[in-house]
Amino acid sequence: MSDSTNAHDGTEPHALGLSQRLNWLRAGVLGANDGIISVAAVVVGVAGTGAGVAPVLAAGTAALVGGAFSMAVGEYVSVSSQRDSEHALIAKEREELATMPEEELDELTSLYEARGISPATARQVAVELTAHDALRAHLEAEIGIDPDDVVSPWHAAVASAVAFLCGGILPFAVILLVPGQTKILATFLAVIAALALTGTESARIGGSSKRRGTLRNVLGGAIALAATFAIGALLGTTGAV
Numbered sequence: 001m002s003d004s005t006n007a008h009d010g011t012e013p014h015a016l017g018l019s020q021r022l023n024w025l026r027a028g029v030l031g032a033n034d035g036i037i038s039v040a041a042v043v044v045g046v047a048g049t050g051a052g053v054a055p056v057l058a059a060g061t062a063a064l065v066g067g068a069f070s071m072a073v074g075e076y077v078s079v080s081s082q083r084d085s086e087h088a089l090i091a092k093e094r095e096e097l098a099t100m101p102e103e104e105l106d107e108l109t110s111l112y113e114a115r116g117i118s119p120a121t122a123r124q125v126a127v128e129l130t131a132h133d134a135l136r137a138h139l140e141a142e143i144g145i146d147p148d149d150v151v152s153p154w155h156a157a158v159a160s161a162v163a164f165l166c167g168g169i170l171p172f173a174v175i176l177l178v179p180g181q182t183k184i185l186a187t188f189l190a191v192i193a194a195l196a197l198t199g200t201e202s203a204r205i206g207g208s209s210k211r212r213g214t215l216r217n218v219l220g221g222a223i224a225l226a227a228t229f230a231i232g233a234l235l236g237t238t239g240a241v
Contacts, residue, residue, distance in 0.1 A: 029205060031071050031160035033198040035167030037221045039063045040191045041228040043175045047184055048232025053176065060172040067168060072161035079153035086145055093138050104138060105130055111141045170194055188225055195221040 042063040046056050097104050105126055112122035129137035139145040171187050171194075178186040199217030203210040 028159045028163040029198055029202045031075075031163030032167035033195065033202065033217065034071060035064075035067060035164035036170060036191055036194045036198065037224050038067050039168035040171035040187060040221070041224050043172055044184060044187055044225050045228035045232040047175055047187075048229040049236035051236075056175060060175070064165065064168045064172060068161040068164045071164045072157040075160040076153045076157035079151050079156040083151050083153055086151070089143055089145060090135070090139060090147055093142070094135055097134050097138065101134075104134070108138060108141055167194065167198070184229065188222075191221055191225060192218055 039060060043056050043060045046059045049055075108126040108130065109119075109123045112125050113119055117125065126137070136147055139147055171191050174190045175183050175187045177183075195217045196214050199214035200210050202217070203213030
């Protein structure tokens with residue numbers, strides 16, 4: 001009962017917009033991870049052909065800008081679909097409350113009974129919450145939606161694009177600034193370190209094993225870099241580019 005009645009006194013985590021904060025974090029970590037891997041793969045592949053600074057600069061810039069826009073658009077479309085679904089559910093619940101209030105009150109009572117609350121107490125809780133804010137009570141009990149915490153596609157899109165740029169700029173800067181043949185090795189090492197960081201953070205946010213998440217992230221990135229470098233080197237050796 002206390003969880004239901006105190007959910008909006010400003011002290012509970014979701015009263016502070018937990019859903020949207022987690023959405024930004026998720027988009028940010030994934031965007032940074034994609035930026036690191038995709039930009040690194042492009043610049044390492046081009047550098048593997050033996051190309052000079054100018055082609056690497058051009059390819060890296062295109063990968064950085066194009067990837068950021070791609071991530072932003074993809075995240076916007078995905079979260080917009082989620083937001084539309086949430087708005088549709090809110091509208092449906094509002095209509096049901098207006099057209100069949102008694103049935104909705106009985107439904108809310110049964111939901112609290114299913115949680116182990118006695119019938120009399122469940123009815124009292126349902127009546128009091130309905131009197132306070134019927135729509136909020138039903139949305140939270142039935143489908144777990146906070147009407148004040150609907151996800152924002154714009155926030156997710158911006159977070160994803162900025163994170164992609166922040167992640168992608170690392171391998172781009174390393175391969176441009178480190179001189180000679182060591183630049184490819186330096187880029188590999190920088191990417192592995194960055195992927196270990198984003199893998200650990202992603203696992204922390206998701207509540208999964210940090211070791212498994214980090215290893216999976218680092219291994220995937222290492223394979224991607226090795227593959228693109230090998231292809232670039234092969235093309236450079238055969239004179240195809």
